[in-house]
Amino acid sequence: MKVDCKLLLKEELQLIESALKCHQISQHPFINEVSEYVLFAGGKRVRPLLCVLSAKALNSFLPESLYEVAILFEYLHVATLLHDDVVDEAEFRRGRRSARRLWGNQATILVGDYLYAKALRIASALKNPEIMEVITRTTLLMSEGEVLQLLHLDDTEVSEEAYREIIYRKTAALISCACEVGALLAGNSDREVSSLAKFGYHLGLAFQMIDDLLDYTSLETGKDLGKDFAEGKITLPVILALNRATPKEREELIYLLKKKNTTGEDFQRAYFLIDKNEGFILTHKMAEEEIRHAKTALKELKDSPYREALYYLAEYLLNRRK
Amino acid sequence: MKVDCKLLLKEELQLIESALKCHQISQHPFINEVSEYVLFAGGKRVRPLLCVLSAKALNSFLPESLYEVAILFEYLHVATLLHDDVVDEAEFRRGRRSARRLWGNQATILVGDYLYAKALRIASALKNPEIMEVITRTTLLMSEGEVLQLLHLDDTEVSEEAYREIIYRKTAALISCACEVGALLAGNSDREVSSLAKFGYHLGLAFQMIDDLLDYTSLETGKDLGKDFAEGKITLPVILALNRATPKEREELIYLLKKKNTTGEDFQRAYFLIDKNEGFILTHKMAEEEIRHAKTALKELKDSPYREALYYLAEYLLNRRK
Numbered sequence: 001m002k003v004d005c006k007l008l009l010k011e012e013l014q015l016i017e018s019a020l021k022c023h024q025i026s027q028h029p030f031i032n033e034v035s036e037y038v039l040f041a042g043g044k045r046v047r048p049l050l051c052v053l054s055a056k057a058l059n060s061f062l063p064e065s066l067y068e069v070a071i072l073f074e075y076l077h078v079a080t081l082l083h084d085d086v087v088d089e090a091e092f093r094r095g096r097r098s099a100r101r102l103w104g105n106q107a108t109i110l111v112g113d114y115l116y117a118k119a120l121r122i123a124s125a126l127k128n129p130e131i132m133e134v135i136t137r138t139t140l141l142m143s144e145g146e147v148l149q150l151l152h153l154d155d156t157e158v159s160e161e162a163y164r165e166i167i168y169r170k171t172a173a174l175i176s177c178a179c180e181v182g183a184l185l186a187g188n189s190d191r192e193v194s195s196l197a198k199f200g201y202h203l204g205l206a207f208q209m210i211d212d213l214l215d216y217t218s219l220e221t222g223k224d225l226g227k228d229f230a231e232g233k234i235t236l237p238v239i240l241a242l243n244r245a246t247p248k249e250r251e252e253l254i255y256l257l258k259k260k261n262t263t264g265e266d267f268q269r270a271y272f273l274i275d276k277n278e279g280f281i282l283t284h285k286m287a288e289e290e291i292r293h294a295k296t297a298l299k300e301l302k303d304s305p306y307r308e309a310l311y312y313l314a315e316y317l318l319n320r321r322k
Numbered sequence: 323m324k325v326d327c328k329l330l331l332k333e334e335l336q337l338i339e340s341a342l343k344c345h346q347i348s349q350h351p352f353i354n355e356v357s358e359y360v361l362f363a364g365g366k367r368v369r370p371l372l373c374v375l376s377a378k379a380l381n382s383f384l385p386e387s388l389y390e391v392a393i394l395f396e397y398l399h400v401a402t403l404l405h406d407d408v409v410d411e412a413e414f415r416r417g418r419r420s421a422r423r424l425w426g427n428q429a430t431i432l433v434g435d436y437l438y439a440k441a442l443r444i445a446s447a448l449k450n451p452e453i454m455e456v457i458t459r460t461t462l463l464m465s466e467g468e469v470l471q472l473l474h475l476d477d478t479e480v481s482e483e484a485y486r487e488i489i490y491r492k493t494a495a496l497i498s499c500a501c502e503v504g505a506l507l508a509g510n511s512d513r514e515v516s517s518l519a520k521f522g523y524h525l526g527l528a529f530q531m532i533d534d535l536l537d538y539t540s541l542e543t544g545k546d547l548g549k550d551f552a553e554g555k556i557t558l559p560v561i562l563a564l565n566r567a568t569p570k571e572r573e574e575l576i577y578l579l580k581k582k583n584t585t586g587e588d589f590q591r592a593y594f595l596i597d598k599n600e601g602f603i604l605t606h607k608m609a610e611e612e613i614r615h616a617k618t619a620l621k622e623l624k625d626s627p628y629r630e631a632l633y634y635l636a637e638y639l640l641n642r643r644k
Contacts, residue, residue, distance in 0.1 A: 026466065028466065028469065028470065030469065030473055031466070031469055083431055083432070083435060086427070086428075086431060087427075087428040087431060087432065105408070105409075105427075106408075106409040106472055107469065107472060109405055109408060109409060109431060110405070110409065110465060110468045110469045110472060111469060113405060113438075113465040113468065114462070114465040114466060114469060116435075116438075116465075117458065117461040117462040117464070117465045118462060120442060120458045120461065121458045121459065121461075121462050123458075124451070124454040124455050124457075124458040125455075127451035127454075127455070128451070129446070129449035129450070129451060129454075132446040132449075132451075132454055133446050133447075133449070135446075136439065136442045136443045136445075136446040137443065139439040139442065139443075140436070140439040140440060140442075140443050142439070143432060143435040143436040143438075143439045144348065144350065144353070144436060146432045146435065146436075147350065147352065147353055147429065147432045147433060147436060148350070150428055150429060150432060151352055
């Protein structure tokens with residue numbers, strides 16, 4: 001069976017987009033205004049999409065309400081972005097002014113809280129303790145990851161291992177949760193549910209690795225170019241380069257990362273040092289490895305167009321350019 | 323039956339305190355450090371106490387684990403305090419330096435998120451969809467209330483009605499939720515559950531009204547004296563005074579509230595204007611009225627030492643001086 005994955009994904013994305021548009025966030029125009037600004041800012045909808053595809057890969061006869069549940073993952077994601085913007089003192093997000101710049105830190109924190117509460121409200125309406133358990137476990141991990149990231153943000157001694165622990169909590173946990181909840185909605189066996197959770201876990205790790213890579217290598221990512229660099233964030237490309245660099249290069253790269261008010265020239269030099277020490281190529285290789293594990297987890301599922309679409313999406317996220 | 327309510331409350335508070343001390347918040351010392359700083363800063367434990375008393379008023383044979391559940395309401399409360407501190411740019415909280423001043427806004431926001439997630443994690447472990455429904459409904463109302471408060475913070479046209487809507491969401495909803503969840507844990511009839519929810523609702527309104535009153539009249543409240551005044555917050559004493567003031571007094575009071583960098587003299591003058599126009603006495607009367615409604619709701623329950631303690635607590639909260 002040859003599946004047109006691109007078309008299938010396009011259709012699912014349209015359904016998700018229309019569920020997002022139809023769903024009333026709040027009765028208060030201000031909450032809606034801030035929420036919609038960040039919700040409709042060009043997000044890729046990866047998390048709701050994974051939830052829907054995971055559910056349909058197990059059971060293609062699911063009610064329309066699946067989409068209303070799937071969007072809770074976009075709400076959770078956007079809630080963390082709002083708080084991140086305040087924490088990072090971001091001026092821009094996806095090429096537009098950040099919410100905090102338009103409405104201030106106060107409203108940004110509180111609307112973030114609101115969207116988080118809204119997501120849990122949608123989840124609790126399912127009256128499914130197992131789903132609630134997965135989601136609250138995940139939100140706890142996520143907030144833990146945010147704190148850990150804050151603490152290790154500029155720690156040049158941070159290990160590959162510690163980096164994985166952070167991105168697991170920060171990114172992979174929610175992506176895995178979206179897949180797992182999708183599987184639970186389809187009401188399938190434990191084996192299939194845990195296969196999809198595992199798929200999401202590896203996909204999520206790869207997703208964040210590629211994100212960290214693109215922060216250096218993409219010119220169109222919509223974020224400020226070299227945002228992580230400007231903030232002195234120690235991400236995987238840096239960690240891997242530091243591990244291989246000569247003592248002198250190491251010292252220089254650390255100096256550049258710790259420097260305040262970095263210039264374009266500083267960025268170019270850091271880029272050169274990371275590239276020379278294979279930070280980028282090795283990051284991509286590690287992401288590839290995660291995608292391989294993700295795909296292996298899918299083998300446990302029966303063949304279907306939706307499983308094909310999950311394979312395709314994994315490949316797409318690995319090779320994306322923004 | 324003569325019940326020693328004071329002793330009963332003292333014993334229950336000790337059990338709550340030890341549950342708070344024994345419960346591991348996180349495996350990460352930093353999260354524990356920030357959390358414990360705010361958790362053990364002299365809070366009155368009103369919310370866990372109400373949860374425990376509500377449960378025991380319906381069923382005195384409840385497992386020890388009741389206390390582990392009750393503390394989730396303190397976690398939720400403290401999570402909102404942490405975000406409030408950032409939103410209000412507070413320097414002090416309960417007479418000590420605020421968490422944001424010690425650890426910065428970033429950590430304060432993120433540990434607030436963590437405690438919120440932790441509270442929901444405790445709730446979800448009960449695997450009781452009804453309890454989860456009540457809690458997520460409440461957290462949504464709370465975050466809505468915070469946004470509304472931000473929008474109407476300095477609106478001198480705000481009505482008594484709008485004020486009630488805000489304090490319902492901001493304070494009464496969680497207090498009512500603590501009572502309702504206590505009742506649900508005792509596994510009792512809908513009638514009793516809704517009586518206790520109603521009790522908490524009226525008690526919560528009174529609690530916030532008294533809080534707003536004490537912000538003007540207490541010298542020992544532990545907050546900066548006249549914090550609401552300094553921030554230009556329009557609370558019930560002000561609303562009621564503005565309603566009765568002459569046009570000239572109205573103008574002056576509004577001027578004082580909108581003024582930046584207010585002095586002790588400004589505060590004294592505002593106090594005088596509110597007092598002269600019965601803002602304080604009428605606020606207390608309105609709180610009394612709510613406490614009356616709260617007590618009426620308790621009549622639905624069978625007589626017990628715990629019901630007596632709830633009566634006593636309501637009276638105590640109305641007449642507290644800090």
